[in-house]
Amino acid sequence: MTQAFRLKMAKQKAEALLKERNISALPVDPFAIAADSGIEVRGKPDTAVGVSGMLLRHGDNFGILYATHLHNEGFERFSVGHELGHYFLDGHIDHVLPKDGIHESHAGFVSSDPYELEADNFSAGLLMPETLFKRELNRRRPGFETVEHMTGRCRTSLTATAIRCAELSNDALAVIISTGSMIDFCFLSDAMKSLPQLSWLRKGSAVPAGTGTARFNTKPENVRSGERLAQDIDVMEWLGGTRRATVCEEIVGLGRYGKTLTVLSSESIGQDQDDDDQEEDDEATAERWTPRFRR
């Protein structure tokens, strides 16, 4: 089973759980689901930094502890969803059961541990279920405003929501997180991926010099104070490739998180049917662009 497939299954497991419980409206309440499953949930004191979440077991009783020090509702809900993933996903009994009955998870991880990634994808599927999310997403114009709207609807973090938008948007959308002059990660919607011969923005590569984001990030105060900027730009400045097209580049400083969110969007790219002659191999593309959710 490929990793991309396992992660998809993890999301679907969460969505199946919602269906079983007749949950058909946003926002989904992970605390209620935990309570309903007989799992005690408690926030750690906000003075405690440490791990973002823990699943604990004593005998037949289960509990979740989650971090509250960031005072970020989206982060907390995602953390609880992540621990629910460890509880509901098949096979996690082998991963999360150290001898002491405690499983700990780390925040903002770039973990490559497949179990942690599965739990993240479960949480994304739980809080941003495909059908409900898409219905709401795809009747709006692509761009940051829509990401923000979906954040409000799902009560999830801006970053996690932006990634889900790129994953499920019918429009051309790129979501890029950067720190200073460096790319942390980049996700493209299917329509954006339809552009021929894109050069992939890898983790650790430089923010392309001609972009608004590169200029924005030269001033750390832009990031800290949550400045916003929008401009039109040729998509080739960002993603290379061989086809010129104008996209809107929206840039947002993420405050004390220290990172910058960039959303590139276009309503015209990838909407014509005849540009499939130069498409990448689907399987390779899926593997390379499998989202790693951050909270």
Next chain:
Amino acid sequence: MNEPQPSEIFKERLKTAREQFRKWSQSDLAARAGLPPSSIAHFETGSRKPSFDTLRRLANALEVTTDYLLGRVDDPALAEAGDPLYRDVGKLTGHDREIAKDFLKMLAERSQGKKGG
């Protein structure tokens, strides 16, 4: 020297509890645990590993503890009492460790409460 994974022990214990303790068929157990009939066969052959949620449902239906199904105790009626979870809590750092301990104590009291009531 590899210890067997919890899921390895689980498949044996599940079968023992179902066949020897309860004398149920696989579909009897599935019905009582609210699971699809084919799932028990998958769990017993090890082709599917359970989630904690499924583990708990099966333990409830079979009236054994999850600790028994996981191979942590050999008596089906026993939860891992004694020195439960305070072992190895050392892996967590300072504050988290204290918080986790308190929380586990509360969960332990809940188990006691259930037994008492």
